[in-house]
Structure formats: structure tokens, C-alpha cells
Amino acid sequence: MKYKPGQIREDNVQKILAAGEKVFASQGFKGASMQQIADLAGIPKANLHYYFKTKDSLYLELLSRMQSLWNSALDDFTPSDDPAEVLSRWIEVKVEMGYQHPLSSKMFAMEVIQGAPHLRRHIREVTRPWFEQRVATIQQWIDHGRIAAVDPAHLIFLIWSSTQHYADYATQILTLTDQRRYRRKDIEHIKGSLIRMILAGCGLNIPERWQTVLSSQPDFLEVSPMQIELQGGNQRLA
Amino acid sequence: MKYKPGQIREDNVQKILAAGEKVFASQGFKGASMQQIADLAGIPKANLHYYFKTKDSLYLELLSRMQSLWNSALDDFTPSDDPAEVLSRWIEVKVEMGYQHPLSSKMFAMEVIQGAPHLRRHIREVTRPWFEQRVATIQQWIDHGRIAAVDPAHLIFLIWSSTQHYADYATQILTLTDQRRYRRKDIEHIKGSLIRMILAGCGLNIPERWQTVLSSQPDFLEVSPMQIELQGGNQRLA
DNA sequence: GTCTATATCCGGATAGAC
DNA sequence: GTCTATCCGGATATAGAC
Structure with missing residues (x-):
């Protein structure tokens, strides 16, 4: 079985973005760690840095996608x-x-x-x-x-x-x-x-x-649970 | 001039709490650093740890004071x-x-x-x-x-x-x-x-x-500016 | 009570073998 | 493209002289 060229990259980028969203949302920019994101995405930390050179670039990419998403629903209206x-x-x-x-x-x-x-x-x-x-x-x-x-x-x-x-x-x-x-x-x-x-x-x-x-x-249409519960308050420092 | 016993402690604790509030509010728990808080409070980091053994205990103390503050304004009312x-x-x-x-x-x-x-x-x-x-x-x-x-x-x-x-x-x-x-x-x-x-x-x-x-x-009653601007987006990692 | 010096660990980021 | 090993700065926290 062959894969489309770039397929692996795309898959990994998706996994990273999804993981990054979770971690940044639950810890903030400074609180998030690349290790945590890599673990959640299921790839080694070095690979994460292969796809996103810096923590900042990953964060900015997420913010930028977020803006497109929300702008598309900006709901224009006129007088x-x-x-x-x-x-x-x-x-x-x-x-x-x-x-x-x-x-x-x-x-x-x-x-x-x-x-x-x-x-x-x-x-x-x-x-x-x-x-x-x-x-x-x-x-x-x-x-x-x-x-x-x-x-x-x-x-x-x-x-x-x-x-x-x-x-x-x-x-x-x-x-x-x-x-x-x-x-x-x-x-x-x-x-x-x-x-x-x-x-x-x-x-x-x-x-x-x-x-x-x-x-x-009716409530048979559940789609995305709103709660995230990353690791539920696992502040190591307790 | 003599000081009340415990006066120094109380002053320092106040300075630390004020600084902690700023830093935690602007970086989140994990994003905040004890060094940053100590600097803002104008005391050495080791002193900070003298008053609050751990980062967690400082954070909890702030949350607890916050609860009293907001509870006092919970605005009870009846039917x-x-x-x-x-x-x-x-x-x-x-x-x-x-x-x-x-x-x-x-x-x-x-x-x-x-x-x-x-x-x-x-x-x-x-x-x-x-x-x-x-x-x-x-x-x-x-x-x-x-x-x-x-x-x-x-x-x-x-x-x-x-x-x-x-x-x-x-x-x-x-x-x-x-x-x-x-x-x-x-x-x-x-x-x-x-x-x-x-x-x-x-x-x-x-x-x-x-x-x-x-x-x-009239607007001659300014008290506390709502904006905080700790160090205004000084993300070192840019 | 204060503060310098340090122990220990984890952070982001990279080198280089595979 | 992948991943081990590593660099180095900065994190929390403490020891111990003053």
C-alpha cells in the first residue's frame, strides 16, 4: 500500500495541531510544554520541532487557523x-x-x-x-x-x-x-x-x-463534548 | 522609630500577594514564575520562599482571599x-x-x-x-x-x-x-x-x-485602572 | 529576617545516526 | 522523516552565612 506524498506530514501536522490546541487551551502559552504536546500527539519531541521549529510558531499557526474559523462566522449584516x-x-x-x-x-x-x-x-x-x-x-x-x-x-x-x-x-x-x-x-x-x-x-x-x-x-445529536479535561488537574506541584 | 512586631512580615506578605496577583493573572499558574513575582515585589526570590514555602501555597492563598472578597459581594436576596x-x-x-x-x-x-x-x-x-x-x-x-x-x-x-x-x-x-x-x-x-x-x-x-x-x-473619580499591562507582551521567545 | 550560592530538574531547541 | 542523546538556560526550592 502506497501513501500520497506528503500524507505522513499532513497527518502529523494535524495530530500536532489538535494536541497543541488542547494543551495551550488548558495551560496557556507559557504554561504549555512542547513535551506535553508531543506526548499527546504521540510523537517524539524532536519530531514536533521538525514540523514546527519553535513553540511560538506552533502557537501562531493555531491562532491564525482560529481566526479564519471564527471570521468565517462573523455574521455580516446590514441596516x-x-x-x-x-x-x-x-x-x-x-x-x-x-x-x-x-x-x-x-x-x-x-x-x-x-x-x-x-x-x-x-x-x-x-x-x-x-x-x-x-x-x-x-x-x-x-x-x-x-x-x-x-x-x-x-x-x-x-x-x-x-x-x-x-x-x-x-x-x-x-x-x-x-x-x-x-x-x-x-x-x-x-x-x-x-x-x-x-x-x-x-x-x-x-x-x-x-x-x-x-x-x-431531542438529544441524539451529540457531536463534540465541550469539556476537555486534559489530565484533570494533574498539577505535578501539589 | 520602632515597628510593631510582625510589621515587616505583614508588609512583605502584602507586597508578595499584590505581585503574585499580577503575575498569576497575566500568565496563569504554570506560566508564572517565582522569580518574576519576587522581582515585582522587590524582594529576593529566597525571601519569597521564606514567606510562602511553595508556588502552590502562594497561589492557594490568593485564591482563598479572592473567594472571601467576592463572596462578601455575593448579593443575597430573597423571594x-x-x-x-x-x-x-x-x-x-x-x-x-x-x-x-x-x-x-x-x-x-x-x-x-x-x-x-x-x-x-x-x-x-x-x-x-x-x-x-x-x-x-x-x-x-x-x-x-x-x-x-x-x-x-x-x-x-x-x-x-x-x-x-x-x-x-x-x-x-x-x-x-x-x-x-x-x-x-x-x-x-x-x-x-x-x-x-x-x-x-x-x-x-x-x-x-x-x-x-x-x-x-462626571469622570473625576478615577480609582483603579482596569488594565494591567504587566510587561506588555514581553514574550521572550519571539 | 535576609540574601548568596547552589542543588536538582525540566524547559526549548539541536546534532547527527539511522 | 524519525528519534536518541545532548546542550543550556531557567525553573522551584533549599542550605547556610550573615
Whole structure:
């Protein structure tokens, strides 16, 4: 059996990226070790350095892929769109992204909390123009009386914070609600609850498709467990 | 001039705790180094180990003080209280706490994102009973028709996430809004915006004292800058 | 209580045989 | 492409003079 040329490389790079995401998400940049990543990927540390010369380059590669991923869901919208549709769809997508990609959400969170040393430029040059556009659009909705006179920037922050919370603080939420992981129906319920509260906060009615979902939903669609549990608190230093 | 016995110790411990908070908040537990903390506190590393035998014990001491601090503002409330008053006061206090103590907010965030290895027990044994009480109280408000039928747990998560966001993601928010740090009037505006949106999300009217504040406020009361900028992204490894 | 010097180990990164 | 052996700096922590 022959393999495509470059197949081994591609496989290894994938394994490394997956392992790196886990370790960086659970230890932060400085806390993560190349040894740990190599072990998790199942390859010797020297091989890891063969594929990624430095720890920094691996981290940057992960951040860069993360940006593409989240940018693809940036949910563009214009003043002529329907506010209730746009906002509920936006909340929906952000919660779903956090569910499908909890690790990149956590990596991003840690990076920003630590002062965004690797992402400052991106935030200033990419996120900020996008943000200002959205603020302007929401402001137009307000000016036309299509939503309540909330502060557009703080509405955006409210959507960001509330949706990301379920991915980043999964440990706390799952402990408080006495669960081991999120189920598909939990996710739909989160979407519904946030849409209900935030849209009402803007004086909007909830789109029809969400009015029924607020009570129950089948849960046979589990995809990616949101919890990670790398080695569950194995701080060697205890 | 004589000093009280134990005065030196107390002073040093204070300096160490302050430095530790900064470093742990900006690098996470594993990423922080005792050398860095000692330097920031202005004492030799060996002295640091004289006061705190291990890195772990220093970290635990900080977490423990953090818990007392935030518990003191846990904002108890009962079914007979006025929902609008309770919720607006709660949001107010949480935003203010994040403004006054951004570092402990960040430390907590990093700890939870990393799976809460040092806090799991506390969340299960202290936070959870508190959480269940609050859920029950809010549920009673709903049953008596005093607020809209939102999911109580998700309302709590919404308040937690939206208020903490301004402390934890300060770097991003300040970059997007083109500011160097929060001003007192920003904080009042944040409180007002969140109260307006979240209370409306529960079908509540805004308490009188917040109806005027939503436009302006003097800003001569600056206290603690929310931004930390330890050494601003000095990742040696670049 | 303070601080220099050091023990011990683990970190990132590389050399070079296979 | 793979992997053992190794370099070296920096990590936690301690010994012991002052």
C-alpha cells in the first residue's frame, strides 16, 4: 500500500495541531510544554520541532487557523436586515461555534485575558473595523426605531460575553448544573434562553422558530463534548 | 522609630500577594514564575520562599482571599425582594468589583478556563448551594409573575458573563473603543447599559436612579485602572 | 529576617545516526 | 522523516552565612 506524498506530514501536522490546541487551551502559552504536546500527539519531541521549529510558531499557526474559523462566522449584516433575525441568528451561531470548537474559544480567551500579546494587531486591524461597522449598523436600526435605544457597542459585548461564557466557563457551569458535559438539547436551550433575554432586552419579539424550542428538544445529536479535561488537574506541584 | 512586631512580615506578605496577583493573572499558574513575582515585589526570590514555602501555597492563598472578597459581594436576596432592585444592584456591584479588582477577576477566569483544578471543590461545595438558592428565588419570582419566564440559571449566567467580560476582556474592549483605560463614567455607562438590557430582557422596568445616568456622568473619580499591562507582551521567545 | 550560592530538574531547541 | 542523546538556560526550592 502506497501513501500520497506528503500524507505522513499532513497527518502529523494535524495530530500536532489538535494536541497543541488542547494543551495551550488548558495551560496557556507559557504554561504549555512542547513535551506535553508531543506526548499527546504521540510523537517524539524532536519530531514536533521538525514540523514546527519553535513553540511560538506552533502557537501562531493555531491562532491564525482560529481566526479564519471564527471570521468565517462573523455574521455580516446590514441596516436593511431584520434586527430580530440577525441577532437571533448571530447568537445561535456563536453558541454553536463555542460548542463545536470549545478549545479555540478557550485559547482565544486566555490570550485576551493575558493582554493579547499575539493578537493585539489583529484586534486593532481586523476586528476593530468590523466592530465599528456593526456599531454603525445597529445605530441605524435605533435611529429608525427598529430596536430599542440600547448602546450598540454594549449590545455587541453582551452577545459576545454571554455566548462565549458557555464554552470558556464550561467547568463551572457543568459543575453547577451537575452534568458531565453538554448535550445537544442543552445547547438548543442555551440558544433559546439567550435569544429570548437579549432580544427582549432590545425590545424585539422572538422569531417564530424559537418560540417552541424553549422547552424541549431531542438529544441524539451529540457531536463534540465541550469539556476537555486534559489530565484533570494533574498539577505535578501539589 | 520602632515597628510593631510582625510589621515587616505583614508588609512583605502584602507586597508578595499584590505581585503574585499580577503575575498569576497575566500568565496563569504554570506560566508564572517565582522569580518574576519576587522581582515585582522587590524582594529576593529566597525571601519569597521564606514567606510562602511553595508556588502552590502562594497561589492557594490568593485564591482563598479572592473567594472571601467576592463572596462578601455575593448579593443575597430573597423571594420577597423587588426583582428590579435586586438585579440592578447585583449588576452594579459585579461591574464595580471587576473595575476595582480586575486582577482577581482575571485570575479566577484563567483558573476556571483551565478546568478549575484548584477551585473545583469550592465551586461544588460553596458556589453550587448558593447558585441553587438563587435559581429557586428567581423561579419564585417567575411563578408569582413578578418577572418574565426566563430560565433562572441562564439569567444568572448572563449576569455573570456580561459583567465579568469588562474586566477579563479589557484589552479587547479598550482596543475596540480606542481607549487606554476605563474612566469612571465608562463604568457607570456600562452599569446602565447592562441594567437596561438585562432588566428589559426579564420584562422589568429600570429603577429610577438609573433612568438618568444612561447619558453622561462626571469622570473625576478615577480609582483603579482596569488594565494591567504587566510587561506588555514581553514574550521572550519571539 | 535576609540574601548568596547552589542543588536538582525540566524547559526549548539541536546534532547527527539511522 | 524519525528519534536518541545532548546542550543550556531557567525553573522551584533549599542550605547556610550573615
